[in-house]
Amino acid sequence: MARISSDKMRDYLKVYFIAGSPNSTNPLPQVLQQAIEGGVTLFQFREKGKDHLQGKDKEALGKGLKKICKDNNIPFIVNDDVDLAITLDADGVHVGQDDGNVAAIRERIGDRILGVSAHNYEEAVQALADGADYLGVGPVFPTDTKADAEDVCGPDFIAELREQGIHVPIVAIGGITESNADQVVSGKADGMSVISAITKAEDPTVAAKNLLRVWK
Numbered sequence: 001m002a003r004i005s006s007d008k009m010r011d012y013l014k015v016y017f018i019a020g021s022p023n024s025t026n027p028l029p030q031v032l033q034q035a036i037e038g039g040v041t042l043f044q045f046r047e048k049g050k051d052h053l054q055g056k057d058k059e060a061l062g063k064g065l066k067k068i069c070k071d072n073n074i075p076f077i078v079n080d081d082v083d084l085a086i087t088l089d090a091d092g093v094h095v096g097q098d099d100g101n102v103a104a105i106r107e108r109i110g111d112r113i114l115g116v117s118a119h120n121y122e123e124a125v126q127a128l129a130d131g132a133d134y135l136g137v138g139p140v141f142p143t144d145t146k147a148d149a150e151d152v153c154g155p156d157f158i159a160e161l162r163e164q165g166i167h168v169p170i171v172a173i174g175g176i177t178e179s180n181a182d183q184v185v186s187g188k189a190d191g192m193s194v195i196s197a198i199t200k201a202e203d204p205t206v207a208a209k210n211l212l213r214v215w216k
Ligand SMILES: Cc1ncc(COP(=O)(O)OP(=O)(O)O)c(N)n1
Pocket: 016, 018, 044, 046, 048, 079, 080, 094, 095, 096, 097, 098, 099, 115, 116, 117, 135, 136, 137, 146, 171, 173, 193
């Protein structure tokens, strides 16, 4: 296997659905299936927040979600938990600035997809030197989903990173909805990652379709 190409990575980032069991009142496998029917292009299992699952329960949920992704040809990414990613033979891992040494994580996961959160030019450059395949940048809008999120940077911050010479795949995150998604596209991101826009939607399929439409 080889590292993913930037073109392929950009395709996957278009509508990047992230979720764990605390984000949804309906069972997560059902929500993921509905989101995939609406056209999401990538999934991250982020089991965090109130009453999140741990140990074997977390692993069992992850295993089920991975199968849904595999059956639908969507890469399955694990947030933070590199051990679980390896146990489940996930397609990739997403880590932030406080989640461990990125170069060491790259060593451990081989050619799997590696996403890293970056909040400024220096973090972006370091993440790429350490082996990131894409950067997660945000929060671009205010969000209630992540209590310890950094300050809002705005969607145009990604265009600023481009001007500074960062041309790798970038996905925007934080507070993205159907009504502001067009600003993410014009802000020069390659994709949008969303939690509540899909998990809290009345119909996750329709929500995903509407987000995908912004790219067309
Ligand atoms: C695509 C994407 N971008 C950013 C993040 C945030 O990662 P991190 O800063 O490590 O915060 P947690 O998600 O771990 O709370 C992400 N998960 N995905």
